[in-house]
Amino acid sequence: MKKRVWLIIAFIVLIIASISIGVANITIIDIIQLDKEAWFLIWTSRVPRTVSIIVTAVGLSLSGLILQTISKNKFISPSVVGVTDSAQLGLLVAYLFLGSLSMTSKLLFAFMFAVIGSFVFITILQKIKFKNDIYVPLIGMMFGSIISAIVSFIAFQFNATQFIDTIGLGSFTTKISGNNELLYIAIIPIIVAFIYMVQFNIVGMGEDFAKNLGVKYKQTMMIGLLIISLVTASIYVVVGSIPFIGLVVPNLVSIYYGDNVKKTSWDVVLFGSVFVLFADIISRILIFPYEIPVSLTMGVIGSIVFLYLIYRRVNYAK
Structure with a gap:
């Protein structure tokens, strides 16, 4: 205390x-x-920036906690297992095929690809029998590196490397100007995360154990991955990679x-x-x-x- x-x-x-x-x-x-x-300067610049920092920190910290809990591994996080890279791929696809988009549309694409990336990694993780503390994050980094390589290849082919470099740099300066409201979307999944925290802990103990305690394993797992994906996507679109x-x-x-x-x-x-x-x-x-x-x-x-x-x-x- x-x-x-x-x-x-x-x-x-x-x-x-x-x-x-x-x-x-x-x-x-x-x-x-x-x-x-x-x-005027305090309320229009410094307070929004400070609030954005707190929302980013809370969202990413909780996302890491949830992912480590449901995967039973202390050495993984959304940025390690390819969720952030998947969000980046979604932004690149939206930029190349749809051109100029609103920040909301960018968030939607980043979120969809982040969900796909998180589900693919969890599926791979469930297929692995040997789950060493270091072995699992290495697989996650390999998965993330593959997605990052795809992003780099597509960006190079379509002359969009500058776009990728710009959105990937994490900063609380000009990037959050006028986009704070979009970042505050992360507050909703953060609240849901606190509500389901006990269920996430139970899910981390295994499917059979969760079912014996009356917890819907697959549904809770899906809620956790959706929370991680939405938080990661909203922060990546507005702030960048932290x-x-x-x-x-x-x-x-x-x-x-x-x-x-x-x-x-x-x-x-x-x-x-x-x-x-x-x-x-x-x-x-x-x-x-x-x-x-x-x-x-x-x-x-x-x-x-x-x-x-x-x-x-x-x-x-x-």
Whole structure:
């Protein structure tokens, strides 16, 4: 309980820091005196950005937790097993065959392909008898690499490589401008995820066990994959690719809080929000007044944490 209190305090402090940091200098006096320009900038730019960061962090953290729970493997996430790559393929197909589309149409295509990608991976996973902790994510990365190779080949053939490079770079700057409402669609599956969290935990124990407890295995599995796909697609379309969140956050939380997903889900979203807010602030102050894409910062921090998790698992196995 004390750890959660510290997480809440860190969460509040980082929210204040995120709203405070920006190119335009806004002082406490401006806020107290209700300066119109200062408050306009806060409510139209900094608050939406901070909310978008939190929604992204919560969505990706929960998606990783759900996928790890139903697949019974701690080393996979939507970005590792090809769900993000499938969403990218959907965007490319929509761009090539239908030309200029609204953001809603792009989300629809990304969602459909993400659903297909997630179902294909789960089907492959169910066919595998030997499910080693490292073996499964390697298969997921191979599956994702195949989809990524298809995306690169099609993009090269149709001269769309610049389009792919642009949409794949995760950032909370210009990409979310005017598209916040589309990102907020992820809030709906996030709420559903909390409702079904116990069922996901039961499903992760196996089909026979779930049926004995009265849980509809296939239906719950489908709901979980739909949640993962919709969250991944909406975040990818609006923000871009943000690596490692769904992979490292649930693992770090489980080290200190255990594997009861019903009890740890709130800690997962809190820690995920703190993690991404911190990375975003680092991205904004490293070369201030400019900033680097948060996906690069998350890639560096996340890879270090991921190596620590693997090293810890190896030592624990001994």
